Amino acid sequence: MLKHLGEKTTFLKNLKYAFIGFFFNAITPAASGGQPMQIYYMHRDGISAGSSTLTLLINITCVIFVTITLSLFNLIFNYQYLDAGLAAFFILGTFLNTCAVVLFLIAIFSEKTLDKMIGFVIKLLRKFTDRKIKRINKVRIGDVEKAIEKAKEKQENRESKLIEHANKYKEDAKHIKQNKSIILKTLLSYYVQYTLYYLISYWAYRAIGLSTHSWFAVTSLQSIVYATTSGIPSPGAVGVSEAAYMGLFKNIIPEHLINSVMLLVRVMNFYLFVLIAGIVVLFTMLKTKKKEIN
16 A cells, blocks of 8 residues: 555565554554554654555555454354344444444545644644743743744644645545555455454364364354454453453353363464564664664
8 A cells, every 4th residue: 555655665664564553552442552653653764644644544444344344244154153242242343343434434535524634733733832822921031032933933834744744645545546446455455364364263273173163164253253342442352352252152162172272362363463563663662762872
């Protein structure tokens, strides 16, 4: 997506951004920390904030769409396994994810909404500057006129940068509208990615010595677990994911083995990723600080 928008990047850099996003999503409520940190590190690498924001919005919209559609398809074959509690969480998770998709689509393609948001941010910046000028007038330290002029200059620079990024965002959004195939490619790549991601449960199921149920039966249940818990606003959906897994997989995994399978799955599809992503983030931060010192 970044290359399609004319940004210079590499596979390794994109992999770094993915790890950064995963780590901060895993440790913040409602996975709210990943995207801002990705935009920050992309900006440090010379990628426009407009392009990075649009790229991440499209990617997260595609992820949620894939999550919803896969889970609804797989629910056809597994609805009998959902008790009242899991059904309620599934409906809640699907509803929250659907709302998110609608909001993201509006943010991506509605220029009016973007203009309103930019106007709102500019108003906030101006209020902040006005308060700063009032403080300068009260304190009267040094050259008051010079301090006020400097505050206004900073405000104008912030506004011009914000408008510049917004215009780049609009240009990129128009480009995406005219080249919808890139969204289709992104969607298809996520369908492959998430199918492989859900297959982790099947390999854990086989690793523990079980073989009664097919790969489709196991992965379809995992897709429902993920859709049920992905909308829950807790860091990494820790606790909720384990409970949902136990609630659904108790129907196909013997009671004396389900704890072992659940722990193996969660280590492989979450905790191990958090560890690897954390190491990548640590090295990235150390490298960034080293550059700042030099």
